[in-house]
Amino acid sequence: MSDQSRLNRYDKRRKNTKLITNLSVAGGVLAISLLLIILLPFGGDDAPKAIDGNNQEKQEEKDVQQTEVEVEEIDQEEEEKDEVKVTPSNEENVVEVWEKDWSPVATEQTNHGTILQQGSQDWAEMEEAFRVATGLSEGDMINWWSTRWKGDQSVIGTVSNGAKTEHYKVYVEWIDNEGWKPIKVEVLENNDAPTYS
Template identity: 30%
Template sequence: MNNNRSSRHQNKEKKVNRLYNVLIAVVAVLIVFIGGSLILGGGSDETSPEQNTEQTPKSENNNDTEKNTPEENTEEPAGDEEADENATDDEATEQEESSDVEVEENPEPGVESRTVDPSWEPVGTEQGEKPAATYEKGSTDWNEMLAAVGAGVGVNPNDMTVWRLGNNGAPEKAVATVSPKGEGSVKYRVEIEWVENEGWKPTVVEKLS
């Protein structure tokens, strides 16, 4: 009887030991699983901020690009404004010059209009300081005087009929009466004046009636 009891007792102890061993193994597996999950999960969490920090400069670069874009756009209108201002200044200068032209209608009997334009300039000369004042047709002085007369009328000297060209009270002043070729009924009286070392220039143009 005692032997049976002892064998039963030993069997119970073996079963209990096996149960303990199984529980210990289960607990060990759980510990390993939970520990591995924590390690793997923590690693992924730590890499995320690094990725975010790496992406942040890109967004800053994008912001810089966006900031630069309006500046570039604002520079172009500035160039356009300068061009517009220059064009406006040129137009204003032209208007001022044209407004300085004096045109007098019917200033005296036989004169339809009288024009004085401050923008008229000397036509240049080969004669030096003073003109020859010979009024010889075909001479250098004659040709230069006709060039000044043509500049005042707006007609090429070769396309003019010269009715008269002579002294106008001083060696440095002359007066001419001309017509465009083929328009004998249209006559202009042009006063010209000598500019030292620069040649003759028109001073007054009268359209005769």
């Protein structure tokens, strides 16, 4: 799987989220419009009421427009949050760096330990964070090497796809009561794990 196809997958996911949000906004505007049609007075002999009704209608239209603007701003913020920032790297063996405001991987742990043990729940959740950040699937990721980084609450892992053609160094941090959160990914030219053969 190429870097471009992985970025295309992220872009497709972002566009789907945007489409769903836009459809929700359109549905909300339609519902409000129907409600206004039903509830607004249809006129009558009392002229001041008609004027008040027009003023109310204008205010409600203004409120709907304000709501649309707010939803668009939220949508833009979500879109920016969902985008992966790709930066070319000058470091040896690092092709590029991916950064994003990833969400922590949901945890089933009640008490996060300080010792990573292969086969533990902690280990499984850490590897899930590696997969989320790299886009690799569970059956297509090899974890060559993982070690502490900046203390007990952070880990660096070197992983590859099953074909050993894509290599990544993934940085994750533990967030209390939330789980392992990917911080950044370095796309490697060659696997640099000490255990790689």
